[in-house]
Structures are given as C-alpha cells and as structure tokens.
Amino acid sequence: MSPLSQAGLLLINSIGSLILLIIVLRFLLQLVRADFYNPLSQMIVKFTNPMLIPLRRIIPGFGGLDIASLVLAFIAQYLLITLIAMVAYGTAALPWVAMLGWALLGLVKLIFNIYFWGMIIMVIASWVAPNSYNPALILINQLLDPLMRPIRNVMPDMGGLDLSPLVLILGLQVLEVLLINPMAVALSVPGGLILGL
Template sequence: MTSPIQYLLVTIFDLYVMVIIFRFLLQLFRADFYNPLSQFIVKATNPLLVPMRKVLPGVGGLDIASLVFAYLVVLLKLLVLYALSNVGISVAQILVIGMADLLSQVVSLLFWLVLVRAIVSWINPGLNNPFILVIFQVTEPIMAPVRRLIPPMGGLDLSPIILILGLQFLLVAIQSWIFTPLLQMM
C-alpha cells in the first residue's frame, strides 16, 4: 500500500529523473540549448551534473554523466522507498529494478513528448512556441524512421500513432518481463 508520502517522493524523484533524461535527449538530438525550456532544464541539472562530468566525460557524443546521474537518482529513490516500506531487497535486485525503472522512464518521457507533438500538430501545426520547437527537435529523430516506413497518407501523418503504440508496447514489456518477475522474487 502506498502512503501519501511515498507517492509524493516517487513523484518528485520521477519528475527530476525526467528532467535529467530530457537533458540527455537535448544533447543527443542536438536541440536548441538557448531555448527557454532547454535553459530551465540546464539550470535544474547543472548543479549536480557539472561535477559528475569531471569524473565521467562524454563518449562519442553521448553524455554518459547524464545517464549515470539519472540512474543514481533512480537508485536513491528506490533505496528511500524500500527503507520507508521496511522491505528487504538485495543490492542486485535494486540495481536491476533501477535499470528497468530508468528504461521505463525514458520510454515514458518519449511517449509523452510524441503525444504532445501529435496533439499540437493536429491543433496548430505552426512552430511559433519555443517549447513546442524543442519538443519537435527532440521527437523528430525518432519519428523520421517511422515516417519513412509509413509515409503520410492524404495529408495525415500516422507516424505518431505508430510510435505511441510502439512506446506503449515497450512500457508494458518492461513492466511484465522485468518488474513483475523481480517483484515476485521478493
């Protein structure tokens, strides 16, 4: 049973992990870092991420420090939650559950970004809003391959729908193939 405090902690940790993942995606897809949304994300993550970068430099254009930082925040969340619930768990289980949790949060963030992009493109396809521009810059690299497989039909782009279904499938797969067996072992 989840207490209100546990719910609040999970929400705070998960939102911060999403901000860290968003920063990783901004760098990965070379989105505009001078955008107001990008600047917020940079300012929210810099205090703890800059020191980590001194220890973990980027490799091949990938910001490894962001991924490790997000993983550490997920592990901290799990440790706090298991301590609050007085549940015994091994270090190996926490590490695997943490990796699955991080992976599910990446997929979940991509799902929400694609969903926002789809809704905005159906309502107002203009890119006048700086927040929407960044969302388009982050989602385009994952939507373009789907669009090549299924080109727009009669002016209707089905790639967001296909991508949303695929991302939802991944979330269910992560939960049923990783989370459920691990939680049953406890």
C-alpha cells in the same frame, strides 16, 4: 500504512519523478542535439549543472553520449527506490543487486514514457495549435524527430494525413510488452517501488 507514510510517499514520488524527468531530459535533449538556447533547455541545464559538473570530472562523455547524465539518473533512481522502501516498508534493507536492475528498468521505462507522452502532446498540439512556436512544443518536436523521420520516409503519402505518430506509439507499446514487462517479471519488481512502473 499511516497517513504520514502516504503523505511521505506522495512527496517522494512527486518531487523525485520531477527531478528524474529533468535529468533524463538533459540526456535525451543533448543526444538529439536539441536547441540549447531554448528557454526550457536553459532551465534544464541550470537545474542539472550543479550535480553534473562534478560528476563529469569523473565520468567523461563517450561518442557524443553524456554518460554522466545517465549515471546521475541511475543514482537518482536508486536513491528514490531506497527512500520509497524506507517509507513504505520501514526498511531500506532490500537486495542491493536487485535494486540495481530495478533502477535500470525504471530508467528505461521513463524514457519510453517520455516518448509516449511527447507523442500524445504533439498529436494534440497539431490539432489545437498547428505550427506553434511554443518553446516546449519545439523541444518535444526536436526530441521526437529522430524517431519520426525514418517512419515518415517509409510511410506512403496519405494525402496530408500523417500516421507516423500512430506507428511510433504502437511501436513503443509493442516494445514495452516485449521488453519491459518481461524484465519486470524476471527481476521480481515489487509493486509501487519504482517510479514509472
């Protein structure tokens, strides 16, 4: 692969991953009813609104879920797979039906990664800056709380030691081994084509 192709892949992966992350965060933060007035929430809303407002005219929400955000993330993932294939392989002539499965798998893996890294950030922040009012940490806490609360309710009291982050991280890893890895094998995903895998 030429240096120009490598540079193109680096740019597509970096910029595409950031855009995809912001779109998926828009869906997740709305799903957990995170603070809309948080400065980071406002940034995410302002970034995604130009793409989502026209899409919402066609795809309404359903049962409190922002389906338009999911569709936008799916479209973005599909387009990124196409761009990566064009730069890496010199062609966009991939099986489009398989690419639909690849895009869906990439989104599921991205959501797993968001929760995994959010958990790591919260654990480190609890050691370094406990009870911080940083807007990013507040949003991460609001995002993780719906998954952490049931675990905390079941876990026995450990005298101030909260092991629920460890349980959640292990649970995410087990689900990844049981769900995502077999799906990647079943869909015959080429290496390096899907962001996050």
